[in-house]
Amino acid sequence: MTTIERTVLGAGIDRVDGAQKVAGRAPYSADVTYPGMVHAVLVRSAVAAGAIAGIDASAAEGAPGVLAVITPYNAPRVARGPDSGFWRQPPPPLQGLDIVHHGQYVAVVVADSRERATDAARHVAVFYRPGEPILALDDPRAETVRDPFGSDQTRGDCAAALAAADVVIDAQYTTPDETNNPMGLFTTVAAWDGERLTVHDATQWPAGTRAALAGAFGVPEEGVRVLAPYVGGGFGAGLRVWPHVILAAMAARMVDRPVKLGLTRPQMFTGVGHRPATVQRIRLGARRDGMLTAIEHESVQPSAVNDDNIVEAVTQVSAVGYACPNVTTRDIVRRLNVPVPTSMRGPGDAQGHFALECALDELAYEIGVDPVELRLRNHADVHPGLGLPWSSKALRECYELGAEQFGWWDRHPTPRATRRGDLLVGYGMAGVSFFWFQQPCAARASVDREGRAFVRSAATDIGTGTYTVMTQLAAERLGLPVDRVRVGLGDTDLPRAPMQGGSGMTASLGSAVHDAAAKLIQAFLDLVAGDIASPLRGRRAEEVLAEDGRLRLRSDPACGESYREILERHDLAELTADGSAAPATPQELGLAPAGPFAARFAEVHVDADLGRVRLARLVSVVDAGRILNAKTARSQIIGGTVGGIGMALLEETVTDPATGRIVNGTLGDYLVAVNADVPDLDVTFVGEPDRFNPVGVKGVGEIGLVGVAPAIANAIFHATGRRIRSLPVTLDKLL
Ligand code: MOS
Numbered sequence: 127m128t129t130i131e132r133t134v135l136g137a138g139i140d141r142v143d144g145a146q147k148v149a150g151r152a153p154y155s156a157d158v159t160y161p162g163m164v165h166a167v168l169v170r171s172a173v174a175a176g177a178i179a180g181i182d183a184s185a186a187e188g189a190p191g192v193l194a195v196i197t198p199y200n201a202p203r204v205a206r207g208p209d210s211g212f213w214r215q216p217p218p219p220l221q222g223l224d225i226v227h228h229g230q231y232v233a234v235v236v237a238d239s240r241e242r243a244t245d246a247a248r249h250v251a252v253f254y255r256p257g258e259p260i261l262a263l264d265d266p267r268a269e270t271v272r273d274p275f276g277s278d279q280t281r282g283d284c285a286a287a288l289a290a291a292d293v294v295i296d297a298q299y300t301t302p303d304e305t306n307n308p309m310g311l312f313t314t315v316a317a318w319d320g321e322r323l324t325v326h327d328a329t330q331w332p333a334g335t336r337a338a339l340a341g342a343f344g345v346p347e348e349g350v351r352v353l354a355p356y357v358g359g360g361f362g363a364g365l366r367v368w369p370h371v372i373l374a375a376m377a378a379r380m381v382d383r384p385v386k387l388g389l390t391r392p393q394m395f396t397g398v399g400h401r402p403a404t405v406q407r408i409r410l411g412a413r414r415d416g417m418l419t420a421i422e423h424e425s426v427q428p429s430a431v432n433d434d435n436i437v438e439a440v441t442q443v444s445a446v447g448y449a450c451p452n453v454t455t456r457d458i459v460r461r462l463n464v465p466v467p468t469s470m471r472g473p474g475d476a477q478g479h480f481a482l483e484c485a486l487d488e489l490a491y492e493i494g495v496d497p498v499e500l501r502l503r504n505h506a507d508v509h510p511g512l513g514l515p516w517s518s519k520a521l522r523e524c525y526e527l528g529a530e531q532f533g534w535w536d537r538h539p540t541p542r543a544t545r546r547g548d549l550l551v552g553y554g555m556a557g558v559s560f561f562w563f564q565q566p567c568a569a570r571a572s573v574d575r576e577g578r579a580f581v582r583s584a585a586t587d588i589g590t591g592t593y594t595v596m597t598q599l600a601a602e603r604l605g606l607p608v609d610r611v612r613v614g615l616g617d618t619d620l621p622r623a624p625m626q627g628g629s630g631m632t633a634s635l636g637s638a639v640h641d642a643a644a645k646l647i648q649a650f651l652d653l654v655a656g657d658i659a660s661p662l663r664g665r666r667a668e669e670v671l672a673e674d675g676r677l678r679l680r681s682d683p684a685c686g687e688s689y690r691e692i693l694e695r696h697d698l699a700e701l702t703a704d705g706s707a708a709p710a711t712p713q714e715l716g717l718a719p720a721g722p723f724a725a726r727f728a729e730v731h732v733d734a735d736l737g738r739v740r741l742a743r744l745v746s747v748v749d750a751g752r753i754l755n756a757k758t759a760r761s762q763i764i765g766g767t768v769g770g771i772g773m774a775l776l777e778e779t780v781t782d783p784a785t786g787r788i789v790n791g792t793l794g795d796y797l798v799a800v801n802a803d804v805p806d807l808d809v810t811f812v813g814e815p816d817r818f819n820p821v822g823v824k825g826v827g828e829i830g831l832v833g834v835a836p837a838i839a840n841a842i843f844h845a846t847g848r849r850i851r852s853l854p855v856t857l858d859k860l861l
Pocket of ligand 1: 627828
C-alpha cells in the first residue's frame with residue numbers, strides 16, 4: 127500500500143457534500159424551478175377495487191389558475207416502460223377506468239401554483255362503481271404465483287430429514303407491511319423541448335427512469351435526460367419509475383409548460399412502494415447436539431393485482447445461511463388490491479432473517495445449546511449451494527468478537543431469570559448472511575492541466591456517501607489529494623450506471639472508477655510512449671505508481687513526472703478515459719460471491735407489568751469486505767440499524783380490511799424509531815478485502831437493518847420467556 131492509500135481510504139474523510147447539504151445548497155429535485163413552471167397535484171382513488179363510473183372536473187377546471195385537469199377520459203395513451211431485468215415497471219397511470227387499489231391516481235390537476243392546484247384537486251368529483259377488494263392473504267379469490275422470483279431451492283430431502291430429526295422446531299412468523307419513508311418527499315420536475323424531455327427526479331436509478339420515460343412517450347432515449355444529483359433518501363422507494371413520474375411528464379406535455387409534481391407524505395404511502403408483509407413457516411430439524419439436518423422455509427407475501435413481481439426472495443437466506451444438507455425454500459406471492467410493493471432496505475432478507483434467526487433461537491433453547499455456539503456449529507464454511515469457497519467470509523469472527531464486546535458470556539441462559547427492579551433484562555443475538563449484487567457500470571475520468579481530476583457517472587448518491595467514497599477511491603488510484611478530485615453523479619448524459627440498490631453501488635461504480643483510473647494512467651503513458659523528454663517513456667502501467675499528482679517509477683520513485691508537466695508539454699488541456707466493469711462469475715474465479723455477514727447482539731429491558739420494551743444497547747460486528755470510509759460505512763450501519771429497531775418494535779403499515787385504505791399513512795401515525803428509541807449503537811468492521819471485485823468491497827447499504835429484529839425479538843424472549851413471532855413486538859403482544 128502506498129502512503130496515500132493508507133490515508134485516503136480506510137478511516138476516511140468527512141462527506142464531500144456535507145457542507146453543501148447542511149447549508150441547503152445541494153439541489154434536490156424539489157428545489158428545481160423553471161421559468162413558467164406550473165404545478166401538478168394528484169387525485170387518488172377512494173375505493174380499492176371496481177371502476178370509475180364518471181368524473182366531473184368542471185368545478186376544478188373553472189377554479190382560479192387551473193390549466194388542465196387530466197383524467198382517464200382525456201389522458202394521452204402512454205406505453206408501459208421496458209422491463210428492467212429485475213422487475214417490470216409499474217403500469218402507466220390514467221390508461222383506463224379500472225381501480226385496483228385505494229389511492230390509485232384517478233386525476234391530475236395542473237395550476238399556476240401548488241396551492242391552487244391542491245385546492246382545485248379537492249373539487250374533482252369522482253364517481254365509482256365499487257368492487258369487492260381482495261385484501262387478505264388467505265382470500266380464496268387471490269391469484270397465487272409460485273416461485274415468483276425463480277429462487278426456490280431444494281437440496282437433499284427435507285421431508286425425510288425432518289421425519290428422522292431428534293428435534294423439530296415448527297413455527298409461523300409474520301411481518302407486516304412497512305413503508306420506506308425516505309425523508310425527502312419524491313418530486314419530479316419535467317420539461318419538454320419539442321421531442322426532448324428533461325426530468326429532475328428523486329430516483330435511485332436515472333438510467334431506468336430515462337428508459338421508462340422514453341418507452342412511455344415513444345421518444346428516443348438519447349432525447350431524454352434524467353437528473354438526480356441529490357436524492358433525499360430512498361431505501362428502495364426510488365428504484366422503480368412510479369406513475370407520478372410519468373404523470374409529471376404527461377402534464378408538462380399537455381400544458382406545454384415545465385411541470386413540478388411533488389408527492390405529499392400520505393401519497394408516499396400509496397405511490398412509491400412498500401415492504402410487503404410475510405407469513406412464514408419454518409421447520410428446522412436438528413440433532414441433539416444442535417447440528418441442523420433440515421431447513422424448510424416457506425413464505426407467502428402479497429403483491430398488487432396489476433403488477434409483476436418485485437425481487438423479494440424472503441426464504442433465500444435459508445438456502446445459503448448455514449451448512450445444512452437438506453433444505454427446501456419456497457416463496458409464494460398472492461395478488462391483492464393493494465398498492466404496488468417494492469424493495470425496502472434489505473428486501474426479502476429483512477423478513478427472512480426474522481423467521482430463520484428466531485427459529486434458530488427457539489432451537490437453541492429447546493436443546494440447551496447457546497445461540498452463538500449453535501450458529502458456530504452450523505457455520506457454512508463453503509457456499510452450501512455452489513460448494514465453492516467464499517470470496518471472503520469473517521462470520522465466525524463476527525460472532526466471536528461480537529459476543530466478547532457485548533459481554534454475551536455473562537448471560538444467564540435461563541429466560542426471565544435476570545431482573546433489575548421492575549425490568550426484565552434480556553440478551554438476544556442473530557447472525558446475518560446478506561444477499562447483495564454488483565452490476566455492470568461505466569465511469570469516465572479526466573485529469574486536467576491544474577492537476578485536478580473529474581470523475582463521473584450516471585449513478586446517484588441517495589445519501590449513502592457515494593460522492594465521498596468515489597472521491598477517495600479516485601484520489602487513491604490517481605495519486606491525487608482528495609481536494610483535487612471532483613465527482614459528478616446523477617445525470618443520464620454521463621456514462622451508464624446501474625441502480626443505487628442491492629447494496630452494490632460501491633462495488634459496481636468503484637470497479638468502474640478503478641478501471642477508468644487505470645485507463646487514464648495508461649492514456650498518460652501512451653502519450654509519453656515515444657516522448658524522449660519523458661522519464662516515463664516506454665514504461666508499462668505495472669512499472670508505474672501514481673502518487674502526489676505524479677506518475678513515478680516503482681523501481682525509482684524519484685524518477686517520474688506530474689500529470690501537469692505531461693499535459694503542458696503536449697499542449698493538452700486534459701486527458702480523459704472511459705472505464706467499465708461487470709461482475710465476475712463464480713466459475714471464472716472458482717469462488718462463491720460472498721455477501722456481507724454480520725452478528726448482532728441486543729440487550730432489552732422489558733417492564734414486567736406493562737410490557738414496555740426498551741432497547742438498551744446493540745452491538746453489530748460486520749464483515750463488509752474492505753471498508754473505504756469507516757465514518758460513512760458506520761453511518762450506513764447505524765442508519766440501517768435504526769430502521770431495524772423500527773421494524774422490531776414500531777413499524778407497521780395498517781390497511782383497513784374493509785376498504786383497503788391505509789389508515790396510518792402519515793409520519794404522525796406510522797411510527798418509526800426516533801432518538802429516544804435508539805441507544806448507543808456499537809459498530810465494528812472485521813474481515814478482509816473481498817476477492818470478487820478489484821476494490822475489495824462488499825456492501826454496507828442494507829445489512830445494517832437485517833438481523834436487528836430477530837436479535838431484539840430473541841432478547842425479548844430471554845427477558846420475558848415470551849416468544850413473539852409477529853412483528854412489530856408491541857406491548858399489547860407482551861401483556
Ligand atoms: Mo435497496 S431496497 O436495494 O434500495
